[in-house]
Amino acid sequence: MQTKNIIIAGVGGQGTLLTSRILGGIARRAGYDVKVSEVHGMAQRGGSVVTYVRYGDSVGEPLVEEGQADILIAFEQLEALRYIHFLKKDGVLVLNDQQIFPAAVITGVVSYPDDIVSELKKRRKVIAIDARSKAAELGNVRVFNSIIVGMAAKSMGFSKEEWLLVIRETVRADMVEINEKAFLLGYNS
Amino acid sequence: MKNEMPTPAELMLGNAAIARGAYEAGLKVASAYPGTPSTEVSENLTRYRDELYCEWAPNEKVALEVAIGASISGVRAMSVMKHVGVNVAADPLFTIAYSGVGGGLVLIVADDPGIYSSQNEQDTRLVARAAMVPVIEPSDSEEARVFTKRAFELSEEYDTPVILRTTTRLSHSQSLVYPEERIEQEIKPYQRNIAKNVMIPINARGRHLAVEARMKRLADDAETVGLHQVTYSDRPMRVKSVDGSGHEELKVGVITSGIAYQYVREALPDASILKLGMVYPLPRRQIEAFATRVDRLYIFEELEPFIEEQVRSWGIPCIGKEIFSIQGEYSIQIIIREILGEQYEYDQPLSVPARPPILCPGCPHRSAFAVMKKLKLHAAGDIGCYTLGALSPLDVIDTCVCMGSSISTLHGMEKGRGRDYMKDWVAVIGDSTFLHTGVNSLMNMVYNQATGTVVILDNATTGMTGHQHHPGTGVNLMGEKAPITDIAALCRSLGVEHVHVIDAFDTDLLEKRLKEEVARQAVSVIIVTSPCVLLKDFVPKGKCAVIADKCRKCGLCIVTTCPAMRKYEDGLVEIDPLVCTGCGHCQKSCKFDAIRKDT
Numbered sequence: 001m002q003t004k005n006i007i008i009a010g011v012g013g014q015g016t017l018l019t020s021r022i023l024g025g026i027a028r029r030a031g032y033d034v035k036v037s038e039v040h041g042m043a044q045r046g047g048s049v050v051t052y053v054r055y056g057d058s059v060g061e062p063l064v065e066e067g068q069a070d071i072l073i074a075f076e077q078l079e080a081l082r083y084i085h086f087l088k089k090d091g092v093l094v095l096n097d098q099q100i101f102p103a104a105v106i107t108g109v110v111s112y113p114d115d116i117v118s119e120l121k122k123r124r125k126v127i128a129i130d131a132r133s134k135a136a137e138l139g140n141v142r143v144f145n146s147i148i149v150g151m152a153a154k155s156m157g158f159s160k161e162e163w164l165l166v167i168r169e170t171v172r173a174d175m176v177e178i179n180e181k182a183f184l185l186g187y188n189s
Numbered sequence: 190m191k192n193e194m195p196t197p198a199e200l201m202l203g204n205a206a207i208a209r210g211a212y213e214a215g216l217k218v219a220s221a222y223p224g225t226p227s228t229e230v231s232e233n234l235t236r237y238r239d240e241l242y243c244e245w246a247p248n249e250k251v252a253l254e255v256a257i258g259a260s261i262s263g264v265r266a267m268s269v270m271k272h273v274g275v276n277v278a279a280d281p282l283f284t285i286a287y288s289g290v291g292g293g294l295v296l297i298v299a300d301d302p303g304i305y306s307s308q309n310e311q312d313t314r315l316v317a318r319a320a321m322v323p324v325i326e327p328s329d330s331e332e333a334r335v336f337t338k339r340a341f342e343l344s345e346e347y348d349t350p351v352i353l354r355t356t357t358r359l360s361h362s363q364s365l366v367y368p369e370e371r372i373e374q375e376i377k378p379y380q381r382n383i384a385k386n387v388m389i390p391i392n393a394r395g396r397h398l399a400v401e402a403r404m405k406r407l408a409d410d411a412e413t414v415g416l417h418q419v420t421y422s423d424r425p426m427r428v429k430s431v432d433g434s435g436h437e438e439l440k441v442g443v444i445t446s447g448i449a450y451q452y453v454r455e456a457l458p459d460a461s462i463l464k465l466g467m468v469y470p471l472p473r474r475q476i477e478a479f480a481t482r483v484d485r486l487y488i489f490e491e492l493e494p495f496i497e498e499q500v501r502s503w504g505i506p507c508i509g510k511e512i513f514s515i516q517g518e519y520s521i522q523i524i525i526r527e528i529l530g531e532q533y534e535y536d537q538p539l540s541v542p543a544r545p546p547i548l549c550p551g552c553p554h555r556s557a558f559a560v561m562k563k564l565k566l567h568a569a570g571d572i573g574c575y576t577l578g579a580l581s582p583l584d585v586i587d588t589c590v591c592m593g594s595s596i597s598t599l600h601g602m603e604k605g606r607g608r609d610y611m612k613d614w615v616a617v618i619g620d621s622t623f624l625h626t627g628v629n630s631l632m633n634m635v636y637n638q639a640t641g642t643v644v645i646l647d648n649a650t651t652g653m654t655g656h657q658h659h660p661g662t663g664v665n666l667m668g669e670k671a672p673i674t675d676i677a678a679l680c681r682s683l684g685v686e687h688v689h690v691i692d693a694f695d696t697d698l699l700e701k702r703l704k705e706e707v708a709r710q711a712v713s714v715i716i717v718t719s720p721c722v723l724l725k726d727f728v729p730k731g732k733c734a735v736i737a738d739k740c741r742k743c744g745l746c747i748v749t750t751c752p753a754m755r756k757y758e759d760g761l762v763e764i765d766p767l768v769c770t771g772c773g774h775c776q777k778s779c780k781f782d783a784i785r786k787d788t
Contacts, residue, residue: 035363
């Protein structure tokens with residue numbers, strides 16, 4: 001199989017690390033060679049965070065380079081815009097339709113770009129959802145990333161049961177049930 | 190190779206795989222100081238706490254010396270640190286290379302090409318060569334596990350400490366690992382041997398020659414060390430001509446190691462590749478043989494031209510740093526452009542506002558820096574999350590060199606320019622950093638009659654590296670309750686007469702004390718306490734909210750750059766209740782009582 005390349009972009013603290021581990025976990029379970037590249041340390045403190053997942057018959061490089069991603073999962077609009085050029089022409093962006101202002105925007109030094117979603121749609125195929133509101137309806141906003149994973153899962157070809165198994169293995173025990181619900185909400189949407 | 194059955198392979202971080210390898214090798218003692226990207230090695234060792242001992246030491250010098258002691262006592266021992274930590278540990282490292290080992294002694298060092306979370310990009314291979322310590326380098330997690338085990342064997346076979354070098358990309362990438370059982374090692378019987386273990390001049394002279402002989406033996410044996418991997422290809426490749434004017438067809442060979450190998454193997458399937466598992470000393474005969482089989486030889490190594498310079502010194506023509514940068518991480522596109530001479534095309538990145546790291550909502554440092562800024566203080570800074578105090582809008586920190594340097598640089602400034610010039614300066618350092626190497630500097634200030642003020646931002650953890658314990662937190666790496674180093678008492682014992690402990694959010698008192706102490710003609714310490722909001726047991730103090738009809742939309746609260754706050758186009762401010770910790774910092778900034786705090 002040709003190596004599949006996925007990028008997860010977000011803001012430090014949004015759970016990009018956990019998400020990349022779930023995606024790596026499902027590929028490992030299916031018997032693929034896998035590489036997951038993470039970000040730790042200072043960059044995590046509210047900064048732009050990007051992680052990479054690659055799987056296939058034999059994977060060398062842990063990174064996904066510009067123009068090579070099959071799927072871009074973005075937890076925030078500005079981060080989607082920052083990494084959209086990493087997607088292949090026929091790649092898909094799965095977007096959590098949320099805005100988090102960087103410090104320079106908060107203080108008014110620069111402004112947050114207008115109408116990012118239509119900018120993104122001009123460039124690539126975009127699936128956008130306000131996952132935060134949906135997660136809030138489920139009872140915990142923090143599980144919004146499982147909704148996004150559920151949406152991305154539809155174009156990755158593993159079975160629903162396999163996904164649920166990996167989620168159970170990866171998330172904290174007391175959070176399993178709500179994460180499963182969140183995943184299914186995205187998967188069935 | 191998509192299997193029907195799940196494989197027994199585990200997806201493991203490079204750092205977790207190093208810990209696994211050390212465990213399997215029968216490791217008995219490990220000591221480390223946290224530092225990105227090395228920290229997770231020690232954290233993963235705690236999984237095996239029933240069969241080995243691991244600890245956080247206050248700094249890397251202490252950590253390596255603990256490992257040295259364990260090795261001399263006859264057990265396998267390890268120390269773990271980031272590249273700049275080796276500078277701190279350089280003193281014991283350079284001399285233990287002379288003494289050699291009892292039980293196997295391995296030093297894990299994580300370099301940071303690209304400078305994701307460090308103050309420089311130094312190359313540990315150069316330090317290792319200066320110290321005459323062999324370096325081995327894995328290229329994925331499974332190799333990290335296997336090479337770590339091999340490092341212990343080599344250490345004992347050649348009577349030398351061995352450095353296993355990793356990089357950020359390897360340490361923080363997960364790939365498949367095939368764990369094996371642990372093999373307990375027999376404890377080497379202790380024998381008093383002062384010629385080897387007491388490095389006084391008469392002994393050290395002899396050992397210097399012994400070290401040279403050992404490195405030569407290791408270089409001669411490099412082929413049989415078993416860490417190198419060579420693949421030959423007879424297929425000619427189309428590559429960029431040397432003068433860059435066009436292309437030519439020839440047989441290409443690449444010498445590479447570590448993570449850089451992964452880019453080569455994907456980008457150049459038709460090249461011959463010599464992947465070096467041990468990068469110091471180098472296998473000269475193998476490299477010479479490899480070079481004769483190819484028409485053009487590239488050396489593809491991140492950071493310094495370490496392999497390249499040695500290869501050139503043997504009269505072997507090669508191409509390296511004239512086309513590859515000494516700065517940053519490598520990639521496949523670098524190979525496509527510089528070796529293949531092809532365009533690497535993709536959409537141009539869009540111009541997007543940057544999102545640098547920022548202090549968390551509720552971070553006590555924000556409150557402390559606001560007071561220092563109000564008083565127009567400059568700070569000699571240090572290494573930690575609080576280094577962000579150099580950036581706008583905090584703008585308090587003027588300098589940052591290395592761990593513990595804030596206090597001593599402040600002292601040097603005063604000695605250089607005089608007391609009056611330094612009247613609006615302080616040193617700012619964190620609790621973990623103070624205990625790392627700040628203590629000596631404070632001792633120096635007292636001893637040499639400085640008059641500066643040291644602000645210790647005590648958030649009860651080693652924050653930036655991901656919340657590791659230290660001697661001041663009351664818990665050790667194994668998770669056990671530990672005696673607490675009382676920082677205030679420690680400062681007093683050094684002779685500091687004016688020591689204050691103030692809550693980071695008691696800004697009135699902090700302002701008063703800062704004014705008093707900065708003016709005082711004596712060394713003083715202000716310990717600003719409040720736990721890091723990311724600690725597991727942190728309890729939020731409540732939630733702040735904007736009272737819409739009182740808000741004058743002046744934006745003063747927004748200038749605090751708390752990430753919990755956002756301003757709408759109509760000027761109204763909203764505070765995200767999900768991330769607000771109720772620290773009340775924004776409330777203090779509001780002149781119209783338009784922010785309330787619900788507890």
